[in-house]
Amino acid sequence: MKEIYLDNNATTKVDEAVFEEMRPYFCDLYGNPSSMHYFGGQVQRKVDEARNRVAALLGALPEEIIFTACGTESDNAAIRSALEVFPERRHIITTRVEHPAVLTLCRNLSKRGYRVTELGVDGEGRLDLDELRSVIDEDTAVVSVMWANNETGVIFPVEEISGIVKEKGKGALFHTDAVQAVGKIPINMATSCIDMLSISGHKLHAPKGTGVLYLRKGVPFRPFMVGGHQEHSRRAGTENTAGIIALGKACELAGHWMEDENTRVRALRDRLQAALLDLIPRARINGGEAERLPNTLSIAFEFVEGEAILMLMSEKGICASSGSACTSGSLEPSHVLRAMGVPFTCAHGSIRFSLSRFTTDGEIDTIIRELPPIIRRLREMSPFGREFLNA
Numbered sequence: 388m389k390e391i392y393l394d395n396n397a398t399t400k401v402d403e404a405v406f407e408e409m410r411p412y413f414c415d416l417y418g419n420p421s422s423m424h425y426f427g428g429q430v431q432r433k434v435d436e437a438r439n440r441v442a443a444l445l446g447a448l449p450e451e452i453i454f455t456a457c458g459t460e461s462d463n464a465a466i467r468s469a470l471e472v473f474p475e476r477r478h479i480i481t482t483r484v485e486h487p488a489v490l491t492l493c494r495n496l497s498k499r500g501y502r503v504t505e506l507g508v509d510g511e512g513r514l515d516l517d518e519l520r521s522v523i524d525e526d527t528a529v530v531s532v533m534w535a536n537n538e539t540g541v542i543f544p545v546e547e548i549s550g551i552v553k554e555k556g557k558g559a560l561f562h563t564d565a566v567q568a569v570g571k572i573p574i575n576m577a578t579s580c581i582d583m584l585s586i587s588g589h590k591l592h593a594p595k596g597t598g599v600l601y602l603r604k605g606v607p608f609r610p611f612m613v614g615g616h617q618e619h620s621r622r623a624g625t626e627n628t629a630g631i632i633a634l635g636k637a638c639e640l641a642g643h644w645m646e647d648e649n650t651r652v653r654a655l656r657d658r659l660q661a662a663l664l665d666l667i668p669r670a671r672i673n674g675g676e677a678e679r680l681p682n683t684l685s686i687a688f689e690f691v692e693g694e695a696i697l698m699l700m701s702e703k704g705i706c707a708s709s710g711s712a713c714t715s716g717s718l719e720p721s722h723v724l725r726a727m728g729v730p731f732t733c734a735h736g737s738i739r740f741s742l743s744r745f746t747t748d749g750e751i752d753t754i755i756r757e758l759p760p761i762i763r764r765l766r767e768m769s770p771f772g773r774e775f776l777n778a
């Protein structure tokens with residue numbers, strides 16, 4: 388059975404061209420880029436090239452790119468740095484729908500004396516910027532708001548938000564977790580006032596364990612990882628050279644594929660959305676009225692459990708993810724859907740499809756054919772679903 392992989396917000400396939408680019412740097416060109424000899428020097432030049440490629444995708448300067456080990460590290464490094472830059476400030480602003488890489492850190496910090504404001508969202512997953520204007524004060528060290536949500540694909544107006552932070556924040560720094568946005572929508576740091584931005588390689592067809600923290604030139608920084616002088620003393624530790632080289636290639640390719648993502652992939656997502664709404668009663672789109680990433684579809688089916696849908700789809704080779712997190716034995720709907728006030732009966736039956744440049748028309752046809760009978764079968768098995776079907 389050939390899998391139909393529509394879980395690209397979880398992780399992506401490494402592009403073959405990316406793999407070919409990194410392959411020589413394991414067994415042949417394995418030198419340390421910090422070494423004085425020619426053998427390390429040639430690796431250093433490839434690392435420099437990768438930095439230029441990442442910078443080009445972001446409209447950034449090469450010296451604004453710091454290679455890290457993942458998106459989580461970039462998020463932690465950015466927020467912790469801001470707190471060290473302003474040791475006298477004790478206020479952090481974030482949102483209720485951030486990825487745990489930001490939210491867990493902020494909640495941990497709130498137990499250590501920091502005041503954390505989590506901005507709420509409306510039923511479509513949108514922020515109220517007046518709330519931000521009213522809570523930001525001279526005690527705020529950092530505002531961290533994601534560019535695009537991993538579960539719903541809802542895009543936040545981070546350029547506008549960074550403008551508000553610059554205007555009202557008395558020097559507070561603005562960080563955005565752009566892990567889901569980079570490579571899917573155009574980003575230009577040259578015309579932006581965002582101070583720090585996080586990237587994760589495995590969301591854009593590079594290998595897992597690679598990431599970037601963009602740090603605007605002139606923005607003060609206190610490193611998270613200390614030790615050697617790598618990354619101009621901003622991130623100690625011998626570089627993951629093959630991973631960095633892969634990430635550089637992935638960013639170059641992401642630039643080439645941007646148009647496809649925003650036309651063909653968007654059209655596939657829209658076709659899937661329209662067909663499922665048409666064929667399955669009592670289905671609704673989470674964040675459907677908001678601006679969304681072109682590849683993401685979060686759809687709720689009332690009276691069914693997301694996990695059951697995933698299992699039956701998985702039997703057909705279809706890979707997606709659910710809006711519930713089965714943690715510590717309880718089936719809690721995701722914090723994102725709860726923050727949006729998605730009704731209980733919908734949140735439990737939410738499925739996320741996330742497409743990529745490798746998604747085909749035929750795969751979308753298969754899902755449109757296979758999913759409606761799965762939902763019907765599950766509703767027939769559930770007391771609430773039967774009640775609805777017999778009504």
Ligand SMILES: Cc1ncc(COP(=O)(O)O)c(C=O)c1O
Binds near residue numbers: 396535566598
């Ligand atoms: C929005 C967002 N931020 C951060 C991360 C964490 O990235 P990584 O897996 O590279 O640590 C993810 C991964 O799912 C994400 O979706």
